[in-house]
Amino acid sequence: MAVKQKVVERVDPSNDARLQIILRALQDITARDGLQEKMCAHIVISLGTVPVPTDESSYMKFISDIRSVQAILAKECSNQKQVFAALKALYDEISNPNKQLSPAMSIVLQLIDENDIPNAVKYILNTGYPEQNLERALHTLCNWLTKWIWTDNLGPLVLEFMRGLELEQHYDILMEVTYAHIEALFKLLILPKSRKGVGPVVLHMLTRVQHSPQVFHKIIPQLSNICKQLSNQKTESSQTYLQAIVNLCIALMEHFPGYTNLYEPLNKVLEPYCPNSDYKQSLRCQSWSDSTNSVIPNRYSIGKVGLNNLGNTCYMNSVLQALFMTKTFRNEVLLHNKDMTPLFSKLQVLFALLQHSRKFSLSPSDILNLSRPPGFLLGHQHDSSEFLGYLLDILHEQEKNITPSDNTDVAGAVAISVTQTVVQQSFGGRTITVSRCGECATKSERADNFRELQLSFPNHSDNQSVQTLLDYYLQPEKLSGDNQYHCDICGRLTDGERITRIVEAPPRLILTLKHFRYDPASQQRTKLLQRVKLDRQVHLDKYQYELYAAVVHCGSSVDSGHYYTYAKDEEDWYKFNDCSVIKTTSDELCKLKPPETPYILFYARQDVTEPVSLPCTVLSNKLQLVLTKDLSEYNDEKRRQPLRVYNNRQDRNDEPPPPGCGGGGFATPAGEYVCVLMNC
Structure with missing residues (x-):
């Protein structure tokens, strides 16, 4: 515990070099005692306080240090309890409405294998967070997605998080977050490094908002530049997303008719490009308003x-x-x-x-x-x-x-x-x-x-x-x-x-x-x-x-x-x-x-x-x-x-360990195994 106190005292939120302090402390801890669960959680929380520098030289040094921290965490978090502590700390922080967190914190997501991300989302939903905390968590993740390209798992996690909220019909949360972030995310499609994580999220948002034209109309001013930039890049990725955008825009204009002033300029932008014969296929999915069991109280819808x-x-x-x-x-x-x-x-x-x-x-x-x-x-x-x-x-x-x-x-x-x-x-x-x-x-x-x-x-x-x-x-x-x-x-x-x-x-x-x-x-x-x-x-x-x-x-x-x-x-x-x-x-x-x-x-x-x-x-x-x-x-x-109660374990103190460590089940402190999918 003396080491923990040392880290707390030395990480000064006003210090621009706090990431290097965390890195040195982390190296010291692993060399002496190994990384315990409580220290995993504390390192994650500390990463959330690290500011991202804006000048190029400091930024590159910052990224180098981040990768070093990530490498140590990947090596030291070798058991399920350590990953559980790190992910739980991450979830607790991003769902806190009173905190503004650094995207550097997202490197913790690299502890999860990409194939296990759906199970990680099930974990956060099964933990019993209130709706306002779920909304705050998704806001934070989307905000990170607009600023950070160094966590490969971030985009897939956001996409899976939205799908998990869809299953529970949290359409009000999805609409709030989409309306707030769609413009910033859409602009990032022109950047090859961002496109892999951002692209699937943007397309998912646009195809699911079929009950209101407001989200589609928010991106129309950006379409001319986006299409031009993607067309000029001539890469497989840029051409794939250009075609997807063309198909989707034409389908959405037909889906939301009657906006002549908006659509006439847009039609001129899209005129050089040909939609696929099945361009309407992207809208053949469930809209976020398709609920027969509840009425969604949402002003944005x-x-x-x-x-x-x-x-x-x-x-x-x-x-x-x-x-x-x-x-x-x-x-x-x-x-x-x-x-x-x-x-x-x-x-x-x-x-x-x-x-x-x-x-x-x-x-x-x-x-x-x-x-x-x-x-x-x-x-x-x-x-x-x-x-x-x-x-x-x-x-x-x-x-x-x-x-x-x-x-x-x-x-x-x-x-x-x-x-x-x-x-x-x-x-x-x-x-x-x-x-x-x-x-x-x-x-x-x-x-x-x-x-x-x-x-x-x-x-x-x-x-x-x-x-x-x-x-x-x-x-x-x-x-x-x-x-x-x-x-x-x-x-x-x-x-x-x-x-x-x-x-x-x-x-x-x-x-x-x-x-x-x-x-x-x-x-x-x-x-x-x-x-x-x-x-x-x-x-x-x-x-x-x-x-x-x-x-x-x-x-x-x-x-x-x-x-x-x-x-x-x-x-x-x-x-x-x-x-x-x-x-x-x-x-x-x-x-x-x-x-x-x-x-x-x-x-x-x-x-x-x-x-x-x-x-x-x-x-x-x-x-x-x-x-x-x-x-x-x-x-x-x-x-x-x-x-919202997602399972019948809410009255227990022994929370199930998170997914991401391989296998279909994880040992609890009591030695029993819990099925990750919760429906086996």
């Missing part, structure tokens, strides 16, 4: 947050997600810094969390408590259109009460009070309704603000589209029978005509398709189970609008069934179904058939620029504190997750 159903509250959740995906409205809410009512303040918090939280889903209980319309009973299903109208009305009225209004004339009509609230700025439009007496031709006009147009179906409503329903809404209406017009000039009810004109088109147009009608026989609101052609674009007055969100109702009655939302962000479409959010396409929305019917449609005016999502840094201090607290809760939840 989808990038969107769900909302918990609080008891038949899908009518509310679907509307909130559609409003959140309206960026003009979302940004105005987030940047609002004036006096706010409790409802507006809670909506601001919810939008900040929906944009920046790492949680899988959130509880909108505050919004429910503050915006539940009169007559809406807790636990009962209600109409999402009624909720949307009430929510926008109450937000507008509450803000209007603390905001001065302007009086504006609309095309010569009577002056009406206009308050440019957040709701009005995003969804507000104006109409003039002109009524004409059929007897004396006198006209009367009424100006109205609107935030939603409710589109009825004509009596003969086969083969209707959204555009035809919108045109029908704006057609002249005959006023006769029970719906006669009262003329102030004639002084009585007369036949007449009414027409509505749009005089101010809203930046974002909300259209509700009135699928529900009152049935006098049953005295209930029934649903019209008919299909409507869902136009991706419509025109209103002189403006063109493009569909970006739709609340869908599934069921045969307004008071039953289920609501969910489709919405677009950039080029991607998402399906928000309470706490679940998945990637989808606009084609899926357009192909819906009754009883699944689009109910509330959201269109963006094409001459109004779509704003970008706000970064966290521009939000108020109050919201940043909310996000900080939310992140802390997320991290606490991850830490509180129960340990």
